[in-house]
Amino acid sequence: MSDVRAVHGGFGPRQPLPVRVEPLIGESTGSFVNRLAHGQGLHLDELLTRVGFGQASRDVQRVRAYPQITEMYVNRLGLEYLATLSGLSVQALRDALPSLEQRHLLPEGEEAVWKWPWTLREGHLVPLCSGCELSLGVAETAWMISPGRWRMCVRHLEWTDDSRGSGSAAVSLERVPETVPAWHQGESLRQQFGDAGGQLFADAFQVAVYWWTHLPDTERWVQRAWSAGLEARNARAAPVVVLPEAARLAQRMVDFEQLGEQDCSAREKWLAGVQRDMAVWDVDAWVGRQPLLAWLQRHHDRSARSGSLGSSRTEQPVGGLRLPGGHKQNAQLVRPLGEFSCLPWQLGQPACSM
Numbered sequence: 001m002s003d004v005r006a007v008h009g010g011f012g013p014r015q016p017l018p019v020r021v022e023p024l025i026g027e028s029t030g031s032f033v034n035r036l037a038h039g040q041g042l043h044l045d046e047l048l049t050r051v052g053f054g055q056a057s058r059d060v061q062r063v064r065a066y067p068q069i070t071e072m073y074v075n076r077l078g079l080e081y082l083a084t085l086s087g088l089s090v091q092a093l094r095d096a097l098p099s100l101e102q103r104h105l106l107p108e109g110e111e112a113v114w115k116w117p118w119t120l121r122e123g124h125l126v127p128l129c130s131g132c133e134l135s136l137g138v139a140e141t142a143w144m145i146s147p148g149r150w151r152m153c154v155r156h157l158e159w160t161d162d163s164r165g166s167g168s169a170a171v172s173l174e175r176v177p178e179t180v181p182a183w184h185q186g187e188s189l190r191q192q193f194g195d196a197g198g199q200l201f202a203d204a205f206q207v208a209v210y211w212w213t214h215l216p217d218t219e220r221w222v223q224r225a226w227s228a229g230l231e232a233r234n235a236r237a238a239p240v241v242v243l244p245e246a247a248r249l250a251q252r253m254v255d256f257e258q259l260g261e262q263d264c265s266a267r268e269k270w271l272a273g274v275q276r277d278m279a280v281w282d283v284d285a286w287v288g289r290q291p292l293l294a295w296l297q298r299h300h301d302r303s304a305r306s307g308s309l310g311s312s313r314t315e316q317p318v319g320g321l322r323l324p325g326g327h328k329q330n331a332q333l334v335r336p337l338g339e340f341s342c343l344p345w346q347l348g349q350p351a352c353s354m
Contacts, residue, residue, distance in 0.1 A: 012077075012112060013050055021090070023096035024142055028125055030072035030116065031143035032097060036086055038140065048193045050085060051076040052112025067143055068127075069164070070098050070133060075106035075113045098123070098145045099183035124149045124162045127169045133154030149184030149347075150239050152183050159228075163236050170259045171240060176228040179240060182247035195340075196323050200257065202341040203295055208242035210291040210354055211283050218282055235348050245281055249274065256299065257323065267296050291343065291354075296341045299323070 014033035015313060019039040023032045035048035041178060045063045049052060052074065056063045066072070074082060079100055083090045085189040094100045104121055106113050126146040132153060143152065152173070157180065158172040166278045173179050189197030212221060221241040222232040230237035256262070256270045323342075 012052075012081045013084045015084070017085050020087055023086075024128065024136065024138070024144070026055070026144045026146075027098050028067065028071050028072070028143045029082075029097045029099045030067040030070065030353075031125075031141075032086075033072055033082070034067040035138070035140060035142065048114065049132070052114050054114040054116070056116065066116050068125060068141070070116050070118060070237040071145070073099060073104055073106055073115050073117070073121070075109055075143075077109070077137050078112040078114050079105065081112045082090065103204055105317060114263075120145075121148060126151045126162050127160045129153035129156050129160060129280070130165065130170055131158055134350060148239075152178055155217075157346060159240055161239075171228050171230065173228065173240075176224050178244045179224075180278050182243040185247035189254065193254070194290040196257075197254070199305060199323055199340045199342075200253045201246070201250045203343060204246045204253055205239075205242075206341040206345065207249060207291040208246040209296060210241050211288055211343060212238045213345075213347075213354060214287050214349075215284060218279060238347055245277075248277060251275070252297075253295070262300055265266045267300065293347065294343060 007031075017036065021032070021036045021039040033047065033051065034044045037044050040047070043060075043064055044066065045056065045060055046162060048056065051210070056066075079090055079093065080090070083093055086093065098104075099121070106115060123145040124147075125143045127147065128142040128144050133140075139301050146162075152159050157173040157177075159173055159179075160169050161171075163169055163268070186198075186201040189201050191197070193200070212218070215223075216233045221237075223235075225232040225237040225242040228237070228240055230240065232241075252270070252274055256267075259266055259270075271289070274292060275285055275288070278285060308326075
């Protein structure tokens with residue numbers, strides 16, 4: 001094993017561990033440290049004492065499960081120790097591992113410190129696609145810091161999420177291929193319209209979540225869930241099954257925002273067009289209208305209702321889009337998709353609270 005001074009004696013590691021392990025871009029610190037330990041033939045709890053001081057459970061099995069349930073945070077000195085152990089520079093670790101950014105470091109002190117709090121400070125822990133793990137030569141599950149509770153790998157047609165159930169965390173999309181172009185549609189809107197495109201896609205997703213929550217037995221969504229090997233009424237299935245409709249609705253919302261006039265007649269005409277889509281999708285018209293009306297109330301023309309939410313619009317439109325207040329900016333940050341919508345409900349809420 002490498003020449004390592006006793007951390008508890010106030011020194012810390014002097015040389016890298018013998019087996020090099022490369023961090024993955026976007027990986028959680030806990031996942032990387034876990035893989036680094038396993039690369040040396042150590043368990044996580046056996047490596048942690050080399051990174052610094054910390055309070056861990058006395059249950060060894062619980063400690064070894066930390067990387068899939070929470071994130072590891074360190075202070076500046078702990079980061080330096082980790083850099084030495086991994087044989088990488090501090091900057092190289094920071095470039096790869098989001099939780100090592102300056103804003104996430106624990107308070108300064110004379111000793112190296114690490115913590116595994118109950119909740120992540122930012123994002124969700126979602127496993128890397130198994131196909132990506134194979135291509136990168138990663139021999140075990142790598143946990144990524146994801147903006148939302150799920151990730152899609154369009155290269156390997158695999159969907160992963162932060163589900164901690166007994167089933168597999170990976171869902172094959174080979175039997176629900178329509179989900180992939182829907183994902184690309186969201187990315188295209190962000191590229192074309194910047195934050196505004198991402199926010200409209202978030203709005204459309206929120207509307208689709210409302211529909212699914214009230215109408216989980218809609219035939220096309222049930223069939224997609226079954227094709228993907230998911231339980232149709234499980235909230236885990238919702239993002240997979242509603243994404244195609246959300247993408248179509250997002251384009252409809254872009255069309256609305258690009259209208260020269262957004263008066264009552266224009267809104268009714270737009271709503272009628274969406275209702276025709278809903279008829280094709282077998283979404284009940286009365287239920288389906290409710291979130292659309294809520295969205296229109298927040299996106300009407302500024303002249304329609306002075307002083308309302310719709311009158312506070314972004315001053316720098318991108319691609320002709322100027323969205324109302326109620327949207328958070330920087331849709332690429334590590335936050336759940338729903339946080340960038342002006343619609344307040346979230347996936348997992350009961351229908352009666354929406």
